[in-house]
Amino acid sequence: MGYTKNPRVMILIAAKHITTGPMKGILQLLKYSGQSEYIFHLFNFRLNQDCNADQFEYATLQHGIKTQFLYQGKCGYISLIRQARQFVRANDINIIQTHGYKPSIIGLFIKLQCGVKWICAMHGRTTENFKIRIYHMFDRFVQNFADRVVFVSKAERQRTFCRGGRNRIRIIYNAVDLARPAATSELKDSLRERMSISNHARVVSVIGRLSPEKGVDVFIHAFAKVAKSIPEAHAVLVGDGQERLALEAYIDSLGLRSRVHFAGYTETPGDFINASDLIVLPSRSEGMPNVALEAMALEKPVIATMVGGIPEIIEHGVSGLLVPPQNPAAIAEATKRLLRDPCLAKRLAKAGRSCVRKYFSPEQRAEAWFEMYRELLC
Structure with a gap:
C-alpha cells in the first residue's frame, strides 16, 4: 500500500469528562497534530440528537477541538456502527483509533466492513460492577482483531492476553506537559x-x-x-x-x-x-x-x-x-x-x-x- 498524503484518523472515545486519563492523552495528541501530516476527527457518544451541548463539548472547544458525536438512539450499536461507517466512507478515513469497550466494538465492525486500519488503545480496567467487568472481558477479546494494540504500560500488556507478535503490540506511556502538568483554576481563595x-x-x-x-x-x-x-x-x-x-x-x-x-x-x-x-x-x-x-x-x-x-x-x-x-x-x-x-x-x-x-x-x-x-x- 502506498503512503497516503494527509491521512485521516477517526478517534472514538466514550467519556463524560476531559479529565479522564484516556481523554487527557487524546488532547495531548491533538495538540501536536498541527506538527504532523495527519487530519484528526474526534468522536464521542450521545444518547440521541436531542441532547444539548454538554460539559465535554464545551471543554474540548476551549482546547480548540470540535467534537463530533455518534447517536445511540433506540437501535443502540446498530445505529452507532451505521453512522460510523457512513462517516468513514464519506471522509476517506484511513485509520480508526478506539479508546474503551464501546468504541472497540465499533472499531471491529468498521475494520471488517470498510477495510480501514484499526488501532485499539487499552487502558487500565475498573471493577465497578459485574456489567463493567463483562464489558472489559469483551474488550479484551475484540482487540485481538485490531491491527495494532496500544498499552499504557508493560505491566498492563503482561496481564492482558493479546495474540500476535511484537510488531502488533505497542507500549506508549502517558505523558505530562511540564509547562502545565495539571489543570488549575483561577480561584483566588485558598x-x-x-x-x-x-x-x-x-x-x-x-x-x-x-x-x-x-x-x-x-x-x-x-x-x-x-x-x-x-x-x-x-x-x-x-x-x-x-x-x-x-x-x-x-x-x-x-x-x-x-x-x-x-x-x-x-x-x-x-x-x-x-x-x-x-x-x-x-x-x-x-x-x-x-x-x-x-x-x-x-x-x-x-x-x-x-x-x-x-x-x-x-x-x-x-x-x-x-x-x-x-x-x-x-x-x-x-x-x-x-x-x-x-x-x-x-x-x-x-x-x-x-x-x-x-x-x-x-x-x-x-x-x-x-x-x-x-x-x-x-
Missing part, C-alpha cells in the same frame, strides 16, 4: 480555607475515582494511624464514585470526620496537588496513573502501591516511595516518614520532576503515535 484546613496543617491527598480498585479504604485505614502520630496531618479525598457513602461511614466509625475531607469531583486537579504536601496512590490495580505523573511534574512527593505500571514510573527511594498493595501499615509508615522528613520529601519531589522531564514528555508520546500511523499506512 483551597485550605474552603475546606477549613489550617495553613499550618500537613495535607495528604488521594486523587481519583472512589471505586474499589483505587484502594481509598486502605488509605483511610492507614491515615487513622498517621492521625494518631501527627496531629497536624489532614487527608483530602478528591474524586467521586460508588464508594463515597461507604467511605464516609468508615471515616465516621474511625472518628476521623474532622481530619478527612471530601472534595468531590474536580476538573482542576492541579489545585489540589499544589495545595498538598504529599500525594498517595493506594490503588489495588492501575494501568498508568496520570495523577502520579502530574504530582511528580508539580514537584510533589508521591507514595504509591507497587501495582500495574506504577513501578515503571517511580523508582523506590529515588523518585518516590513504593509500598505493597492493600497494606495500610506500609502506607502509614511511608506517610509519616515523608511528613517528618521534609528534606527527603523535597529530594524525592525534585527527582520525580526530573524523571517526568526525561521520560514522559508529550512530544515523545505524540511522535510514538505518529510513527505507528506511518507503519500502518506504508
